[in-house]
Amino acid sequence: MFIVGLQGSPRVNGNTNYLLERLLDAARQKGAHAQKIDVTRLDISPCTGCGNCERKGYCIIKDDDMASTVYPLLRRADVVVLASPVYFYNVPAVLKALIDRSQALWSRKYKHGLDDPMRGHRKGFMLAVGATKGKNLFDGMVLTAKYFFDAIGAQYVDMLGYRRVEEIGEMKKQPGVSEDVAGLIDMAAPLFHRKKILFACRENACRSQMSSAFAASMAGERIEALYAGSTPASEINPVMADVMAEAGIDMAYRTPRSIQEVIDEVTPDMIITMGCGDQCPFIPGVTYEDWDLPDPAGRDIDFMRKIRDEIRERVTRLVG
Ligand SMILES: Cc1cc2nc3c(=O)[nH]c(=O)nc-3n(C[C@H](O)[C@H](O)[C@H](O)COP(=O)(O)O)c2cc1C
Incomplete structure (x- = not known):
């Protein structure tokens, strides 16, 4: 089982990174091959809305890390984890650039009628951390994540969201994280067997x-x-x-x-x-x-x- 974690925080060794590492460790313990991508260290140009993918099925931008690294990994992954801090009720800009560029995969499915062969079993999880405690803190991100997972040919399964996590290191103090990530990984249990x-x-x-x-x-x-x-x-x-x-x-x-x-x-x-x-x-x-x-x-x-x-x-x- 191959699991890809998209680490979306620009902060080095921040809360999102800590949470994602715990989840990937739990997956490895169950026998998965796991790979983390630090999205904000990649060169990802924003979508220009040129419409090339809708007309021809390919993104016109071919010289950045989306083309060389991200699309191929998304195509190969059995599970994709979108891990992000809350930035203005959504994901940080670079992660959003990656999400927008998945329009190329959306177009292949919905404009060109082509099916990713792994669409039937690929799963999508979301991890989120935010500083405040409002009830709706993760709502914007969840909507974005659901649409992203559909575009890349994955079924959105569930998310873990942690409130009142602000300074670096605060995620480590959250109780129950090991149990939480193990529970999320269990939702992909059939893929391990x-x-x-x-x-x-x-x-x-x-x-x-x-x-x-x-x-x-x-x-x-x-x-x-x-x-x-x-x-x-x-x-x-x-x-x-x-x-x-x-x-x-x-x-x-x-x-x-x-x-x-x-x-x-x-x-x-x-x-x-x-x-x-x-x-x-x-x-x-x-x-x-x-x-x-x-x-x-x-x-x-x-x-x-x-x-x-x-x-x-x-x-x-x-x-x-
Ligand atoms: C630009 C920016 C925007 C933010 N927007 C929000 C927000 O809308 N709601 C919130 O609760 N926290 C917000 N935060 C706080 C972060 O979500 C919080 O500090 C989080 O723990 C950072 O995770 P990280 O260490 O993985 O970067 C924001 C932080 C920054 C830098």
Whole structure:
């Protein structure tokens, strides 16, 4: 299970950071792979409202950390945590810039009719701290968070909000935080108990991408569909993304990963190889299966469609 925490406070080692670290620690103790992103240390340009994503499905801003880091992580995460201090009843500006830029993912879903394959099981949590004690303190943030989670293909589950937390260090003095974060993590409990299947090919640009996306889309609540390649390409194959879009599945912003990188994070229960041959490491106790599928890279679109359909059939049998 992969959990990404978006730390939205500009204050170094502040209250939000403390709370998020406690939650990520609780997730790690349950066996998750967790990654924290300090959003205010990233270079994220604000949305310009140009409409490119609505017309073409991609954000026109391609040279900042949103494109290189944030979209790919949001696409890969099983759980996304939005952690923030209250700033004027909402989130700080840099975190809001990230949220606004998720309009590109919203557009792919609602303007282009494409479904993120992990949408069915991805969960969203919110963590919030504020100095005052008003009843409505978190209302603005919760509305923003719900809309953000829908845009990125996640179901908003719940939030933890702490009032009267102002100076650095005050969060540490709050009673019951360990129990609170453990309770929140428990709401994602089924995701910790899924069968982990690694789909591995050579470049992780076509076959293993398609297989893992179909597996996540058909059975993401039961299967953790991992993907990797023995010599990963720098980006996924655009023809593969086109034929998956024909099937309604959105592959945008997914990036190839190396087998080593994946198995350093998680030990799969099963590895399905399709062309990575001897370069796929042997892990004792793991079940292996080989799918004899030709590499569609460099072939025409009809061939890519044929491989997509063959993969869909194999994955349907596998998850059945
Ligand atoms: C610019 C700014 C705006 C703030 N707005 C609010 C607010 O609207 N309501 C509130 O209760 N606290 C507000 N606060 C206080 C912070 O939410 C509070 O100090 C919090 O503990 C900071 O968390 P951090 O240490 O993670 O940055 C604001 C703080 C700043 C710097």
